Amino acid sequence: MIIASPSAQSSTSRWIIALDTGGTFTDVVAITPTGEVRRVKVPSDGSLSASVDECVAADVRMTPAAQLVFPDGFLDGWLLTALDSLGVELRATIVHQRGHSLTLSSPLALAAGCALRFTRDASALDAATLDAPRLALHILTATALDKPLPPLEVRLSTTRGTNALLEGRGVVSAGLEGVVEIGDQTGRDLFARVPAP
Template identity: 30%
Template sequence: MWRFWIDVGGTFTDCLALSPTDEILERKTLSSGRIKGQARGVERDGDSIWIVDALRTSDVEDFWKDWSFDIVDEHGATTWSGKVLRSHPERGIQVTTADGDHEIAVGAGYELSSELEAPVVCIRQVLGLAMSVPVPEVDVRLGTTRGTNALLERKGARTALVTTQGFGDVLHIGSQERPHLFELSIRKSQPLCETEVEIEERIDTNGQVLKSPQAHRIREQLQQLLDDGIQSLAICFVNAFQNAEHELLVEKIARELGFSQISRSSEVAPAIKFVPRTQTTVLDAYLTPILQEYVERISRQLGNPRQFRMMTSAGGLIDARQFRGKDSILSGPAGGVIGYSQVAATAGFPESIGFDMGGTSTDVSRFGGELEIETET
């Protein structure tokens, strides 16, 4: 069975493959899944055009068939689009379009694109499989900064926090920590959740119910969130780590109403500290829909492999179907720590420092001889 280790960054995706005969192969591509090239030769063939590019000579025949083909200018803007009819390692790429009179200049830049995610493009390139050919059973281990970058760029799901009455501003208040302690003009970062809903409920520190929530009122409040276009719920009640009864009730009603993503603190982060528990739950609700959609798309394009695992922030691997937002923030960086620390140790350096500069973010880490697990960051 082929084995693949893949690191998906914000700009580039790196792939290391091991064949059943222990041959090692490498691939690197843009994380957008788009393939760039330059027309070194152009030949018209009726209503189609053959594009010759030395970068494509190692590709198997018809690998690019049915891919989209775009001519792009120096600013990256598309000036002409077509569809790949055929591709041949010697003759090039045959492209057709409704605009049969268009001429492509020698030296023009082009981009090939499809619906395939970058890891799948790498795997198909290594195996030499066109889109029409199913991918055989493979073992895939993947680390990604998709969650990290979605957080940095604020591109998560529309999220609402459902919490105990009187605590709706918990994320706005936070822990009172701030980077510039004596700054007179305090600038706080905005919470990831778009809105907050307070539920009339209360559980004491021993897990005893002090006030029970009203199901009909919860239903009304959650329905309003749905009507407002909220996609994801983060449920976090005071002392829910001792008794999850009220959180479970809200989750049940939310599922009945049709919320697709629900993160419950008593499941996501069953810990005593209310502020970090709320932050973790909201983060999970904010990122999980984005990541699950991404992982499911890769899995589907690979034919739902049985061995598909994701690197978590803790530096371990988890089944891709169980991968969620809270696991993703340091998925890519954690994989780097595991890798460079072992390489450094093999070279005789038990302690090491890692510096990984990507196209979107830069990761710096220190390995002091053994892995250290932090529960709060």
């Protein structure tokens, strides 16, 4: 459920967004300034995926995963990775993207149905700051990555902290060992009131 708090800005001039980022996926539900509901799901590692419809040399026609719609030029400069029929990794930079059509930096032999993975070049200026939530917001609002996002009202939740605790990946501060015990939330005297010393 999306709950919008009152704001000085008219509700018709901004996006209202609820975003949940977890260890595997980032899910976003939004109400556009015109009242339309939109949804986006992207991997939380900041990559995107698609499958090949057709490939002729360096020209690829693809279908994005999860019915994503990329603004023209959105994937320009991204790295495309795929496996050929022998399992050999193939790579090329996306020079030009318009709709579902890609022009690559070099020709690749990609069969129809081949899985594609798109990642940002690690040397790109925004690679470190373009996390999955920001990526999803740019896709959802059809905003180019080098342009500012439109006015937004965002509700953000995450399960990353809970996942780290459940998987034992968290770090416990000295003296606080045993404070957090996760299981079925039962424990001896879990709700006992202990008077302050």
